Amino acid sequence: MLRSHRVGDVRAAEAALAATLPDGELMRRASQGLADALGHVAAGEVVLVLVGPGNNGGDALYAAVHLLGRGVRVDLCLLDPATVHDDGLAAALAAGARVVDEPSDQSHCLDAVFGIGARPGLTGRAAGWAEWIARSRPHTIAVDVPSGVDVDGATVPGAHVRADATITFGTYKNALLVAPASGAAGWNGTSIPELVDIGLGPYLPPPSVEAIEPSDGHLLEDTFDWLRSPTSHKYARGVVGVAAGSEQYAGAAHLCVAGAQAGMAGMVRFLGTAELGRRVVDRAPEVVVGRGRVQAWVVGPGGGDDAGDQLATALEDGVPVLVDASGLQHLPESFDVPALLTPHAGELAQMLGTDRDAVEAEPLAHATRAAQRWGATVLLKGARTLVVTPGRATRVNLTGSPWLGTAGSGDVLSGLAGSLMAAGADPHDAGSLAAFLHGAASVRANLGGPVTASAVAAALPGTVAAFHDGVLDVVRDWRS
Numbered sequence: 001m002l003r004s005h006r007v008g009d010v011r012a013a014e015a016a017l018a019a020t021l022p023d024g025e026l027m028r029r030a031s032q033g034l035a036d037a038l039g040h041v042a043a044g045e046v047v048l049v050l051v052g053p054g055n056n057g058g059d060a061l062y063a064a065v066h067l068l069g070r071g072v073r074v075d076l077c078l079l080d081p082a083t084v085h086d087d088g089l090a091a092a093l094a095a096g097a098r099v100v101d102e103p104s105d106q107s108h109c110l111d112a113v114f115g116i117g118a119r120p121g122l123t124g125r126a127a128g129w130a131e132w133i134a135r136s137r138p139h140t141i142a143v144d145v146p147s148g149v150d151v152d153g154a155t156v157p158g159a160h161v162r163a164d165a166t167i168t169f170g171t172y173k174n175a176l177l178v179a180p181a182s183g184a185a186g187w188n189g190t191s192i193p194e195l196v197d198i199g200l201g202p203y204l205p206p207p208s209v210e211a212i213e214p215s216d217g218h219l220l221e222d223t224f225d226w227l228r229s230p231t232s233h234k235y236a237r238g239v240v241g242v243a244a245g246s247e248q249y250a251g252a253a254h255l256c257v258a259g260a261q262a263g264m265a266g267m268v269r270f271l272g273t274a275e276l277g278r279r280v281v282d283r284a285p286e287v288v289v290g291r292g293r294v295q296a297w298v299v300g301p302g303g304g305d306d307a308g309d310q311l312a313t314a315l316e317d318g319v320p321v322l323v324d325a326s327g328l329q330h331l332p333e334s335f336d337v338p339a340l341l342t343p344h345a346g347e348l349a350q351m352l353g354t355d356r357d358a359v360e361a362e363p364l365a366h367a368t369r370a371a372q373r374w375g376a377t378v379l380l381k382g383a384r385t386l387v388v389t390p391g392r393a394t395r396v397n398l399t400g401s402p403w404l405g406t407a408g409s410g411d412v413l414s415g416l417a418g419s420l421m422a423a424g425a426d427p428h429d430a431g432s433l434a435a436f437l438h439g440a441a442s443v444r445a446n447l448g449g450p451v452t453a454s455a456v457a458a459a460l461p462g463t464v465a466a467f468h469d470g471v472l473d474v475v476r477d478w479r480s
C-alpha cells in the first residue's frame, strides 16, 4: 500500500525523528537522496535551481553540491537572497554554483521554491518562474512537492509549477497521489513520484490517503475468508443482486452483470423487466432472474424511472447496497445498511447541489462532504478515483489509463464492487479493490490503446488471478 500523510503529521514525525539525530542530518539525507535521484543529469549539463526561502530550498542547495561534484553545472535563481537557506547557499557557491537573475535557456530545472510549507498559489517572481517552465519546458523535477499546489487538499487553486517528475521525502503527500494536484507532480507512463527514505516511517501516524499496489494481493485473502477455505461453496462466496439496465440502457444490465460475474460472489441474481431478464440470461446463462436472497445489492446502472422503487425495495432487504447512476437521484436521508455510492463528478455535483467544475477542482473535499452527509462510502469516479469513508484513510486508485473513460465502464465497475460486497468486503474495501482491479484490467486488456467496457470485464478474471498470485505487471499507463 502506498501511503500519504498530511503536512502536520509529516512535521510532527520529522520533529520526533530529528530529536534522535545530529543537527542537519535530515536535510543531509534528503539532499543526498535528491542528488542520487538526479543521476540522469550528465556532467557538463546545466541545471537551474529555483530556490525559495525555506528548507525546501535548503535541500536543493545541498543537492547542488553533490551535482557540482559530479561535474554538473548549477545556476541558482534566488526568490529572495535575504531569506535563502544561508548555509546551503554558501555550500553551493563554494562548490561552484553561479547565481543568475532569471531563468534563460537551461534544459534541466529543479523546483525548490516551496515545499510542504507552501501556501497554495504562486505570485510575483515565483509565478513568473512557473510560466517560464510551462513555456520553455526544461525537464523539471519538483523537490518534495510541485510549488504552488495545496499539499493536503490536493488542489491547484492558482499559479503552480507543472513538473515532469517529483522526488519526495519520508512519505508521499496527498498532492502527489490525488487529482488535480497529482497532475502537477509529473506522472510519466507507469511511474509514480519517487520516494526518498529519510527514516520517517516509525514516527508516522496512520495515513491520510492510501493506494493499493500490485503487491497487495494478500488483501484478497485478508478480505474474503472463504478464499482460504477448502470447503467453500457458492453461498459462502455470496450472492449479488443486480438491478440494472432499462429499455433505453439495456447494455448496462449486461455490463453490470459481467462485472459482477468477474468478482468474488458465487452467484449473480438479476432483477429487471421480463424482457431484460431473458436477454441477460441469453448472454449469461449462469445468472438467476427474479427476487430472492442476496448478500448485497447493486442498484442504478443504466436504470430507468423505476430506479427509486428498486432502491427502496433493495433497502428493505437490510443488506449492503451499492447505488450508482440513476439510483443516486433517489438517495434516502441516511442509510441503515453499509452503503457504497459511486457517482462521477457530475452526479456528485447533483447530489451536493453544486456544479461539476467545483467537484473537479476539489474532488477530495466534495467526496468527503458527501461521505459525511450520507454516512456512506463514496467512490468518486475519475482519473484518480477516490474512495472516501468517514473515519478511514481515503483510498485513491492509481491503476488504469485514459482509455478507461469509455461508455459502460462504470457499469462494469459497479457490478464488480457489488460482487465484492456480497462476498464479504465492506464498502471501503470493495470500492477500492474494485477500482484497482478494474483499472488494472483495462491496461492488461490493451496496454496503450482503446478498450471497450466488455473487454475490461473479460480481462477481470485474469487480473484477479494475477493480483492474487502476486504477478500483476503493468497496471497503469498515464502519459502527461
Ligand SMILES: NC(=O)C1=CN([C@@H]2O[C@H](COP(=O)(O)OP(=O)(O)OC[C@H]3O[C@@H](n4cnc5c(N)ncnc54)[C@H](O)[C@@H]3O)[C@@H](O)[C@H]2O)[C@@H](O)CC1
Binding pocket: 014, 015, 018, 026, 027, 030, 052, 053, 054, 055, 056, 057, 059, 113, 114, 115, 116, 117, 118, 119, 120, 121, 122, 123, 143, 144, 145, 148, 169, 198
Ligand atoms: N523539516 C524537516 O526536518 C525536513 C524538511 N525537509 C524539507 O523542508 C521542506 C519544508 O520546509 P519549510 O518548512 O521551510 O517550508 P518551505 O520550504 O515550503 O518554505 C516555507 C516558506 O515559504 C513561505 N511561503 C510559502 N508559500 C508561499 C507563497 N505561496 N508565496 C510566498 N511565500 C510563501 C513561507 O512563509 C515560509 O517562509 C520540505 O518540503 C522538505 O523539502 C527535508 O529537508 C527533510 C527534513
